[in-house]
Amino acid sequence: xxxxxxxxxxxxxxxxxxLGPCWHLYTPExxxxxxxxxxxxxxxxxxxxxxxxxxxxxxxxxxQWMSNHLHITITGSExxxxxxxxxxxxFLGNYLASRGRPDSLSGWNFKIRKIESLRDIRNVIVYxxxxxxxxxxxxxxxxxxxxxxxxxxxxxxxxxxxxCRDTIPKALIRxxxxxxxxxxxxxxxxxxxxxxxxxxxxIASGEGLFRNASHYxxxxxxxxxxxxxxxxxxxxxxxxxxxDLYTIVLGICREKYNAGRPxxxxxxAKIEVSRELHYEYNATIKQIARMLKxxxxxxxxxxxxxx
Numbered sequence: 001x002x003x004x005x006x007x008x009x010x011x012x013x014x015x016x017x018x019l020g021p022c023w024h025l026y027t028p029e030x031x032x033x034x035x036x037x038x039x040x041x042x043x044x045x046x047x048x049x050x051x052x053x054x055x056x057x058x059x060x061x062x063x064q065w066m067s068n069h070l071h072i073t074i075t076g077s078e079x080x081x082x083x084x085x086x087x088x089x090x091f092l093g094n095y096l097a098s099r100g101r102p103d104s105l106s107g108w109n110f111k112i113r114k115i116e117s118l119r120d121i122r123n124v125i126v127y128x129x130x131x132x133x134x135x136x137x138x139x140x141x142x143x144x145x146x147x148x149x150x151x152x153x154x155x156x157x158x159x160x161x162x163x164c165r166d167t168i169p170k171a172l173i174r175x176x177x178x179x180x181x182x183x184x185x186x187x188x189x190x191x192x193x194x195x196x197x198x199x200x201x202x203i204a205s206g207e208g209l210f211r212n213a214s215h216y217x218x219x220x221x222x223x224x225x226x227x228x229x230x231x232x233x234x235x236x237x238x239x240x241x242x243x244d245l246y247t248i249v250l251g252i253c254r255e256k257y258n259a260g261r262p263x264x265x266x267x268x269a270k271i272e273v274s275r276e277l278h279y280e281y282n283a284t285i286k287q288i289a290r291m292l293k294x295x296x297x298x299x300x301x302x303x304x305x306x307x
Contacts, residue, residue, distance in 0.1 A: 008211040013118055015208040019059070022115040024124045025072040025081065027108060029236045033067045034096070034104050041065055041146045042193040043095050043176050046168065049195035050185045051088045055080050061121075061206035063197070064131045064147030070110075071128040073121070073206070078112065085110050091177040098178060113234060122209055126220045127230040134241065141220050148197035152206065153213040161196045164189045222247070228281065242290065245283055249291045252276065262292050270294055271302065278303060 016022075035041050044065050052060050058076035074081060089105055096104040115121045129152060132144035143150050151157045170186035188195050197203075210216040219226075230236075240248070253259040257269050265273065270292045277283035277291065285299045 005211070009118075012209050012211060015205060016118045016121060019061075019075045019121075019205060021077070022061075022073070022075050022121055023078075023081065024113045024115060024128075024230075024234065025070075025074050025085070025110050026113075026234055026236070027069040027110050029069050031068045031108055032104070034069075034092075034108065035065060035067050038193075040096075040099075044092060045146060045194035045197070046173075047088060047091055047095070047177065049188070049197070049200040050173075050182055051084050051091075052200045053185065054087060055084050058084055059202045059205070060148070060200065061202055061209075062125050062128050062148040062152070063201070064128050064144070064149060066132060066135065066146075071131055073115075073124050073128055081112065091179065091182070094178040095176050111234070118209065122219060123226045123230055125206055125209065126216075127227055130220060130227065137241075145192070148201045148203065148206075151198045151201070151203050153216055158198055158203075161189060161191060161198045164191045164196070166190045168195060240281055240283065240287075242287060245277065245281065245287055245291055248281060249273065249277070265292070274299060274302065 035044055048060075048063065048065075048070075052058055055076070058074060058080055061073040061075070063070065063072040063074075089108065093102075093105045096102065115124055129147065129149035130141045132146060132149070133139045133141045136144060139145070141149055142152075142154065166189070167187045168185070168190040170183050173182050173186055174180065189199050207216070210219065249262050252273055253262055253265060256273075257265055259265055259269075262270070262273070274288045274292055274294060277288050278285075283291070285296060285303065288294065288299055289296045
Protein backbone atom coordinates (compact mmCIF):
# COMPACT_ATOMS: atom_id res chain seq x y z
CA UNK A 1 0.00 0.00 0.00
CA UNK A 2 1.29 3.45 -0.91
CA UNK A 3 2.38 5.59 2.05
CA UNK A 4 -0.03 8.43 2.82
CA UNK A 5 1.08 11.23 5.14
CA UNK A 6 -2.54 12.29 5.73
CA UNK A 7 -3.72 8.78 6.59
CA UNK A 8 -0.78 8.19 8.94
CA UNK A 9 -1.30 11.53 10.71
CA UNK A 10 -5.00 10.69 11.18
CA UNK A 11 -4.04 7.34 12.65
CA UNK A 12 -1.62 9.04 15.09
CA UNK A 13 -4.32 11.54 16.08
CA UNK A 14 -6.67 8.63 16.79
CA UNK A 15 -4.05 6.95 19.02
CA UNK A 16 -3.60 10.21 20.94
CA UNK A 17 -7.35 10.72 21.48
CA UNK A 18 -7.79 7.18 22.77
CA LEU A 19 -5.09 7.61 25.43
CA GLY A 20 -7.24 9.88 27.58
CA PRO A 21 -5.60 12.54 29.77
CA CYS A 22 -1.86 12.64 29.09
CA TRP A 23 0.76 14.28 31.28
CA HIS A 24 4.43 15.13 31.53
CA LEU A 25 5.49 14.28 35.10
CA TYR A 26 8.86 15.62 36.16
CA THR A 27 10.82 16.21 39.36
CA PRO A 28 13.13 19.19 40.01
CA GLU A 29 16.32 19.30 37.98
CA UNK A 30 18.16 21.21 40.72
CA UNK A 31 17.70 18.54 43.41
CA UNK A 32 20.78 16.95 44.95
CA UNK A 33 21.95 13.60 43.57
CA UNK A 34 19.71 10.66 44.47
CA UNK A 35 21.01 7.76 42.39
CA UNK A 36 24.75 7.24 42.71
CA UNK A 37 25.54 3.67 41.69
CA UNK A 38 24.26 1.36 38.97
CA UNK A 39 22.55 -0.60 41.75
CA UNK A 40 20.64 2.56 42.71
CA UNK A 41 19.40 2.97 39.15
CA UNK A 42 18.37 -0.68 38.89
CA UNK A 43 16.45 -0.46 42.15
CA UNK A 44 14.72 2.72 40.96
CA UNK A 45 13.83 1.10 37.63
CA UNK A 46 12.29 -1.92 39.34
CA UNK A 47 10.43 0.19 41.89
CA UNK A 48 8.90 2.38 39.18
CA UNK A 49 7.70 -0.80 37.44
CA UNK A 50 6.08 -2.07 40.64
CA UNK A 51 4.43 1.27 41.41
CA UNK A 52 3.02 1.66 37.89
CA UNK A 53 1.67 -1.90 37.87
CA UNK A 54 0.06 -1.23 41.25
CA UNK A 55 -2.25 1.24 39.45
CA UNK A 56 -3.66 -0.56 36.37
CA UNK A 57 -5.51 2.53 35.08
CA UNK A 58 -2.19 4.39 34.72
CA UNK A 59 -0.15 3.94 31.55
CA UNK A 60 3.45 4.99 31.13
CA UNK A 61 4.50 5.67 27.54
CA UNK A 62 8.12 6.34 28.40
CA UNK A 63 10.32 7.50 31.27
CA GLN A 64 13.90 8.29 32.10
CA TRP A 65 15.75 8.23 35.40
CA MET A 66 18.56 10.75 35.85
CA SER A 67 20.90 10.95 38.83
CA ASN A 68 18.73 13.55 40.59
CA HIS A 69 15.42 13.69 38.73
CA LEU A 70 12.82 11.73 36.82
CA HIS A 71 10.75 12.29 33.67
CA ILE A 72 7.62 10.28 32.82
CA THR A 73 5.17 10.54 29.93
CA ILE A 74 2.05 9.15 31.57
CA THR A 75 -1.72 8.80 31.18
CA GLY A 76 -4.39 8.53 33.87
CA SER A 77 -6.11 10.57 36.57
CA GLU A 78 -4.11 13.18 38.47
CA UNK A 79 -5.15 11.64 41.81
CA UNK A 80 -3.91 8.17 40.95
CA UNK A 81 -0.69 9.54 39.48
CA UNK A 82 -0.12 11.42 42.75
CA UNK A 83 -0.75 8.19 44.70
CA UNK A 84 1.66 6.30 42.46
CA UNK A 85 4.38 8.90 43.00
CA UNK A 86 3.82 8.87 46.78
CA UNK A 87 4.33 5.10 46.75
CA UNK A 88 7.47 5.48 44.64
CA UNK A 89 8.86 8.12 46.99
CA UNK A 90 8.10 6.07 50.10
CA PHE A 91 9.80 2.85 49.02
CA LEU A 92 12.70 4.54 47.27
CA GLY A 93 13.22 6.42 50.55
CA ASN A 94 13.30 3.09 52.39
CA TYR A 95 16.02 1.83 50.06
CA LEU A 96 18.13 4.99 50.29
CA ALA A 97 17.83 5.06 54.10
CA SER A 98 19.06 1.45 54.26
CA ARG A 99 22.12 2.56 52.28
CA GLY A 100 22.94 5.36 54.71
CA ARG A 101 21.24 8.19 52.80
CA PRO A 102 18.06 8.85 54.79
CA ASP A 103 17.58 12.47 53.69
CA SER A 104 18.18 11.99 49.97
CA LEU A 105 14.53 12.60 49.04
CA SER A 106 13.99 15.68 51.19
CA GLY A 107 12.09 18.13 49.00
CA TRP A 108 11.87 15.64 46.13
CA ASN A 109 8.38 16.21 44.75
CA PHE A 110 6.84 16.15 41.30
CA LYS A 111 5.15 18.59 38.99
CA ILE A 112 2.79 17.65 36.22
CA ARG A 113 1.86 19.39 32.99
CA LYS A 114 -1.10 18.37 30.85
CA ILE A 115 -0.24 17.42 27.29
CA GLU A 116 -2.62 19.16 24.93
CA SER A 117 -1.95 17.85 21.42
CA LEU A 118 -0.35 15.21 19.25
CA ARG A 119 2.55 17.56 18.51
CA ASP A 120 2.97 18.19 22.23
CA ILE A 121 3.07 14.52 23.23
CA ARG A 122 5.55 13.72 20.46
CA ASN A 123 7.83 16.48 21.73
CA VAL A 124 7.53 15.27 25.34
CA ILE A 125 8.34 11.66 24.40
CA VAL A 126 11.36 12.79 22.40
CA TYR A 127 12.46 15.17 25.17
CA UNK A 128 12.27 12.38 27.75
CA UNK A 129 13.98 9.81 25.55
CA UNK A 130 16.87 12.22 24.80
CA UNK A 131 17.35 13.36 28.39
CA UNK A 132 19.97 10.87 29.59
CA UNK A 133 22.11 11.01 26.48
CA UNK A 134 22.65 14.75 26.93
CA UNK A 135 24.38 14.08 30.25
CA UNK A 136 25.91 10.63 29.78
CA UNK A 137 28.11 11.17 26.75
CA UNK A 138 28.91 7.51 26.19
CA UNK A 139 25.22 6.84 25.53
CA UNK A 140 22.77 7.62 22.74
CA UNK A 141 18.98 8.10 22.90
CA UNK A 142 18.82 4.48 21.69
CA UNK A 143 20.91 2.76 24.37
CA UNK A 144 20.80 4.91 27.54
CA UNK A 145 20.06 2.15 30.07
CA UNK A 146 17.86 3.88 32.66
CA UNK A 147 14.62 4.43 30.79
CA UNK A 148 12.22 3.06 28.19
CA UNK A 149 13.96 4.93 25.37
CA UNK A 150 15.92 1.94 24.07
CA UNK A 151 12.72 -0.03 23.38
CA UNK A 152 11.27 2.47 20.90
CA UNK A 153 11.26 0.97 17.40
CA UNK A 154 13.80 -1.62 18.54
CA UNK A 155 12.47 -5.17 18.00
CA UNK A 156 15.72 -6.76 19.21
CA UNK A 157 15.33 -5.18 22.67
CA UNK A 158 11.74 -6.44 22.89
CA UNK A 159 12.73 -9.95 21.83
CA UNK A 160 15.38 -10.06 24.57
CA UNK A 161 12.68 -9.40 27.16
CA UNK A 162 10.31 -11.93 25.60
CA UNK A 163 13.03 -14.58 25.73
CA CYS A 164 14.04 -13.73 29.30
CA ARG A 165 13.52 -16.58 31.76
CA ASP A 166 14.87 -14.92 34.92
CA THR A 167 12.39 -13.55 37.45
CA ILE A 168 12.76 -11.20 40.39
CA PRO A 169 12.90 -13.06 43.74
CA LYS A 170 10.81 -12.06 46.72
CA ALA A 171 13.92 -11.81 48.89
CA LEU A 172 15.41 -9.14 46.63
CA ILE A 173 12.25 -7.03 46.77
CA ARG A 174 12.20 -7.23 50.57
CA UNK A 175 15.91 -6.42 50.83
CA UNK A 176 15.60 -3.33 48.59
CA UNK A 177 12.37 -1.80 49.84
CA UNK A 178 12.08 -3.18 53.40
CA UNK A 179 8.46 -4.22 53.15
CA UNK A 180 6.34 -7.34 52.67
CA UNK A 181 3.65 -5.34 50.85
CA UNK A 182 5.33 -5.74 47.48
CA UNK A 183 5.76 -9.53 47.65
CA UNK A 184 3.08 -10.01 44.99
CA UNK A 185 5.40 -8.60 42.34
CA UNK A 186 7.94 -11.39 42.80
CA UNK A 187 8.20 -13.60 39.74
CA UNK A 188 8.13 -10.77 37.22
CA UNK A 189 10.68 -10.81 34.38
CA UNK A 190 14.10 -9.67 35.61
CA UNK A 191 16.75 -8.68 33.09
CA UNK A 192 20.01 -6.75 33.45
CA UNK A 193 19.29 -6.33 37.16
CA UNK A 194 15.81 -4.78 36.96
CA UNK A 195 12.27 -5.30 35.72
CA UNK A 196 12.53 -4.33 32.03
CA UNK A 197 10.55 -1.26 30.92
CA UNK A 198 8.72 -3.06 28.12
CA UNK A 199 6.87 -5.15 30.73
CA UNK A 200 5.15 -2.13 32.28
CA UNK A 201 5.35 0.65 29.66
CA UNK A 202 2.91 0.94 26.77
CA ILE A 203 5.62 1.17 24.13
CA ALA A 204 3.19 0.27 21.33
CA SER A 205 1.00 3.30 22.01
CA GLY A 206 4.06 5.54 22.31
CA GLU A 207 5.32 4.31 18.95
CA GLY A 208 1.83 4.72 17.50
CA LEU A 209 2.05 8.47 18.05
CA PHE A 210 4.71 8.63 15.33
CA ARG A 211 4.03 7.89 11.68
CA ASN A 212 6.79 5.30 11.52
CA ALA A 213 10.31 4.56 12.75
CA SER A 214 11.82 7.03 10.31
CA HIS A 215 9.59 9.81 11.65
CA TYR A 216 10.62 8.99 15.23
CA UNK A 217 14.31 8.95 14.30
CA UNK A 218 13.99 12.32 12.60
CA UNK A 219 12.19 13.78 15.62
CA UNK A 220 14.76 12.55 18.13
CA UNK A 221 17.83 13.44 16.09
CA UNK A 222 16.84 16.61 14.22
CA UNK A 223 13.95 18.50 15.82
CA UNK A 224 16.25 20.10 18.36
CA UNK A 225 14.39 23.41 18.57
CA UNK A 226 11.35 21.64 20.03
CA UNK A 227 13.42 20.54 23.02
CA UNK A 228 13.92 24.16 24.01
CA UNK A 229 10.14 24.65 24.09
CA UNK A 230 9.62 21.78 26.53
CA UNK A 231 12.53 22.88 28.74
CA UNK A 232 11.16 26.41 28.94
CA UNK A 233 7.67 25.18 29.84
CA UNK A 234 8.89 23.04 32.75
CA UNK A 235 11.63 25.41 33.89
CA UNK A 236 14.48 23.05 33.13
CA UNK A 237 17.89 23.95 31.77
CA UNK A 238 18.65 21.95 28.65
CA UNK A 239 22.19 21.47 27.46
CA UNK A 240 23.06 20.59 23.89
CA UNK A 241 25.80 18.46 22.43
CA UNK A 242 28.23 20.02 19.96
CA UNK A 243 26.41 18.28 17.11
CA ASP A 244 23.08 19.72 18.28
CA LEU A 245 24.53 23.22 18.59
CA TYR A 246 26.21 23.06 15.21
CA THR A 247 22.86 22.20 13.61
CA ILE A 248 21.35 25.21 15.38
CA VAL A 249 24.21 27.48 14.28
CA LEU A 250 23.83 26.44 10.66
CA GLY A 251 20.13 27.25 10.82
CA ILE A 252 20.81 30.71 12.30
CA CYS A 253 23.46 31.42 9.66
CA ARG A 254 21.10 30.57 6.82
CA GLU A 255 17.96 32.22 8.18
CA LYS A 256 19.39 35.45 9.63
CA TYR A 257 22.56 36.09 7.66
CA ASN A 258 22.15 34.15 4.43
CA ALA A 259 25.48 32.44 5.11
CA GLY A 260 26.19 28.78 4.55
CA ARG A 261 28.76 28.36 7.35
CA PRO A 262 29.58 30.17 10.61
CA UNK A 263 33.12 31.06 9.49
CA UNK A 264 31.56 33.23 6.75
CA UNK A 265 29.89 35.50 9.31
CA UNK A 266 31.30 38.99 9.91
CA UNK A 267 32.58 39.77 13.42
CA UNK A 268 29.47 41.58 14.63
CA ALA A 269 27.23 38.78 13.40
CA LYS A 270 29.37 36.24 15.30
CA ILE A 271 28.92 38.30 18.47
CA GLU A 272 25.14 38.36 17.97
CA VAL A 273 25.04 34.62 17.33
CA SER A 274 27.25 33.95 20.36
CA ARG A 275 24.78 35.84 22.56
CA GLU A 276 21.87 33.81 21.18
CA LEU A 277 23.71 30.54 21.75
CA HIS A 278 24.68 31.51 25.29
CA TYR A 279 21.38 32.93 26.51
CA GLU A 280 18.87 30.92 24.49
CA TYR A 281 20.63 27.55 24.31
CA ASN A 282 22.84 27.52 27.43
CA ALA A 283 25.93 27.01 25.27
CA THR A 284 29.20 27.18 27.19
CA ILE A 285 31.94 29.61 26.21
CA LYS A 286 34.09 26.71 24.98
CA GLN A 287 31.26 25.39 22.83
CA ILE A 288 30.67 28.83 21.31
CA ALA A 289 34.38 29.21 20.60
CA ARG A 290 34.36 25.87 18.79
CA MET A 291 31.17 26.59 16.84
CA LEU A 292 32.06 30.13 15.72
CA LYS A 293 35.86 29.93 15.71
CA UNK A 294 36.06 32.81 18.18
CA UNK A 295 38.75 33.62 20.72
CA UNK A 296 37.84 32.35 24.20
CA UNK A 297 39.23 35.52 25.83
CA UNK A 298 36.92 37.64 23.68
CA UNK A 299 33.93 35.52 24.68
CA UNK A 300 34.86 35.58 28.38
CA UNK A 301 35.08 39.34 28.23
CA UNK A 302 31.75 39.54 26.40
CA UNK A 303 29.77 37.47 28.89
CA UNK A 304 31.54 38.47 32.11
CA UNK A 305 31.00 42.17 31.46
CA UNK A 306 27.47 41.72 30.13
CA UNK A 307 28.25 43.65 26.94
